[in-house]
Amino acid sequence: MPAYLNTYYIYYIFIVLFSVLITLLSIPSILHVARTRHLYDDVGHFRKQHDHGIPRLGGVAIFASFTITLLLFSMVDKSLPISYLLTSSIVLFAMGLKDDLSGVNSSTKFLIQFFVAAILVLLGDIRFTSMYGIFGVYEISYVVSAIISILFIMLIVNAFNLIDGIDGLAGTTCVVVNGTFTLLFMYMKHYELAAISLAIVGAVIGFLRYNLTPAKIFMGDTGSLLIGLISAIMAVKFIEVNKFTGHSSPAIFSAPALAFAILIGPIFDTLRVFILRISKGISPFTADRNHIHHRVLRLGFTHMQTTLILVGLNIITIVMVLLFSQIGNFGLMALIFLNSLVFNWGITICLRTKEREGFAFRNLFA
Numbered sequence: 550m551p552a553y554l555n556t557y558y559i560y561y562i563f564i565v566l567f568s569v570l571i572t573l574l575s576i577p578s579i580l581h582v583a584r585t586r587h588l589y590d591d592v593g594h595f596r597k598q599h600d601h602g603i604p605r606l607g608g609v610a611i612f613a614s615f616t617i618t619l620l621l622f623s624m625v626d627k628s629l630p631i632s633y634l635l636t637s638s639i640v641l642f643a644m645g646l647k648d649d650l651s652g653v654n655s656s657t658k659f660l661i662q663f664f665v666a667a668i669l670v671l672l673g674d675i676r677f678t679s680m681y682g683i684f685g686v687y688e689i690s691y692v693v694s695a696i697i698s699i700l701f702i703m704l705i706v707n708a709f710n711l712i713d714g715i716d717g718l719a720g721t722t723c724v725v726v727n728g729t730f731t732l733l734f735m736y737m738k739h740y741e742l743a744a745i746s747l748a749i750v751g752a753v754i755g756f757l758r759y760n761l762t763p764a765k766i767f768m769g770d771t772g773s774l775l776i777g778l779i780s781a782i783m784a785v786k787f788i789e790v791n792k793f794t795g796h797s798s799p800a801i802f803s804a805p806a807l808a809f810a811i812l813i814g815p816i817f818d819t820l821r822v823f824i825l826r827i828s829k830g831i832s833p834f835t836a837d838r839n840h841i842h843h844r845v846l847r848l849g850f851t852h853m854q855t856t857l858i859l860v861g862l863n864i865i866t867i868v869m870v871l872l873f874s875q876i877g878n879f880g881l882m883a884l885i886f887l888n889s890l891v892f893n894w895g896i897t898i899c900l901r902t903k904e905r906e907g908f909a910f911r912n913l914f915a
Contacts, residue, residue: 557735557740560622560740560744561731561735561743561744561747563622564618564622564744564747564748564751565747565750565751565754566751567618567621567622567751568614568615568618568747568748568749568750568751568752568754568755569614569751569752569754569755570755571610571613571614571617571618571752571755572610572611572613572614572751572752572753572754572755572756572758573755573758575609575610575613575614576607576610576755576756576758576759576766579604579606579607579609579610579766580604580759580765580766582606583604583606583766584604587602588604588605588606588650589602589603589604589605603764603765603766603767604765604766604767605649605766605767605768605769605770606646606649606766606769606771607756607759607760607766607767607768607769607771607772608642608645608646608649608768608769608770608771608772608773608774608775609646609771609772610752610755610756611749611752611753611756611768611771611772611775611776612638612642612752612771612772612775614748614751614752614755615638615748615749615752615775615779616635616638616639618748618751618752619631619634619635619745619748620635622744622748623741623744623745623748629673629675629741629742629745629782629786630673630674633668633669633672633673633675634669634673634745634782636668637665637666637668637669637673637778638775638778638779640661640664640665640668641661641662641665641706641774641775641778642771642774642775644657644658644661644770644774645769645770645771645772645773645774645775646770646771648769648770649769649770649771655834659703662702662703662706662707662774663699663703665702665706665778666698666699666702666703666706667699669698669702669782670695670698670699670702671695675698675782675785675786676694676695676697676698676785676789677689677694677697677698677701677785677788677789678694678789678792679792681788681792681793681804681805681878682793682877682878682879683805683878683879683882684879698785701781701784701785702778702781702782702785704781704816704819705777705778705780705781705784705812705815705816706774706777706778706781707777707819708777708812708815708816708818708819709722709723709773709774709776709777709780709815710770710773710774710777711815711818711819711822711840712773712814712815712818712819712840712842713767713768713772713773714840714842714843715842715846715852715855715856716760716761716762716763716764716852716853716856717757717760717761717762717764717852717853717856718842718852718855718856718859718860719768719772719773719776720753720756720757720760720768720772720776721757721856721860722814722815722859722860722863723749723750723753723776723780724750724753724754724757725811725860725863725864726780726783726811726812726863727746727747727749727750727753727776727779727780727783728746728750729811729867730742730743730746730780730783730784730787730811731743731746731747731750733787733801733807734746734787736800736801737790737791737800737801739786739790742783742786742787742790745779745782745783746779746783749775749776749779753772753776756768756772761853762851762852762853764852777815780812784808784811784812787804787807787808788804788805788808791804792804801874802874802875803870803874803875803876803877803878803881805878805882806870806874806877806878806881806882806885807867807870807871807874807881809881809882809885810863810866810867810869810870810881810885811863811867813863813866813885813889814859814860814862814863817841817886817889817893818840818841818842821841821893822837822839822840825839841859841893841896842855842856842859844896844897844900845858845859845896847900847903848896848899848900848903849903862892866885866888866889869884869885869888870885898912898913
């Protein structure tokens with residue numbers, strides 16, 4: 550093994566250990582402050598899955614760990630300007646903290662999310678520069694590129710916020726998503742991008758020590774918005790560094806489809822609930838208990854079992870895309886979406902069977 554690879558492995562080990570350690574050391578202090586100041590989750594809200602107050606400030610530890618680790622261990626690289634990444638993270642963190650402590654209305658949330666995404670896309674130039682052959686389209690203008698990139702970042706940020714509904718799900722999904730990006734970036738020799746993904750993985754692993762059932766703390770918006778932001782940035786960069794050019798072929802084929810597979814859990818759940826709400830004539834941002842994790846819980850599974858089922862499906866989807874990358878982006882994306890629809894249909898059939906106390910052929914359709 551070349552000496553420089555050994556150096557990078559040691560470097561990555563330090564990143565993980567340091568980020569995990571900061572989170573582990575921070576959360577007990579946050580719990581103490583939350584108990585002293587009575588900063589608990591609203592247990593009376595109909596969406597809550599717990600019958601006792603639990604602090605929602607775990608994201609403070611995740612943010613502190615990620616930021617400090619990034620400042621200490623990041624490599625200077627022009628392909629991903631750290632200054633814009635940290636600026637956008639700080640702005641989003643400030644909004645998330647206010648929301649966790651006193652609430653923020655939805656219009657303000659989306660305005661700030663748009664501002665954060667615009668910083669990354671317009672100033673940091675973190676954007677899609679092509680359609681990568683999806684629907685037969687390759688070249689797009691700067692304006693179209695900026696619009697698609699901003700909307701994508703906002704989608705992923707909100708998607709992670711929406712799946713943060715049960716113990717461990719958002720955090721474990723973040724570990725799978727960014728852990729996969731870490732391995733892929735290492736394989737492609739983009740070591741600086743791997744370091745950023747790994748920093749958020751370590752921060753969240755430390756948090757999961759206190760978030761897995763029975764949860765002692767939630768990540769809140771401070772955490773879910775941040776992990777959504779980093780996941781979105783890593784997805785954009787992963788797709789971009791694997792773009793076909795006139796001079797070279799990508800290290801990994803069908804990168805857009807693979808990124809879609811990596812993020813399919815949050816994306817599918819968000820699109821599903823938005824479409825259902827709109828079809829019922831209500832706002833897509835109206836809170837309810839119709840997320841996939843709520844539906845799996847209604848089948849009788851625990852929080853931990855539900856998390857493992859959903860994360861397991863995510864991993865299976867990633868492996869499927871890696872095995873069938875030759876199909877191409879459009880075919881793989883269709884297969885991924887079909888796989889998610891079948892899984893959701895299976896949950897629906899099981900719920901109908903449980904409610905009707907027995908299986909019947911009509912349970913397949915109504």
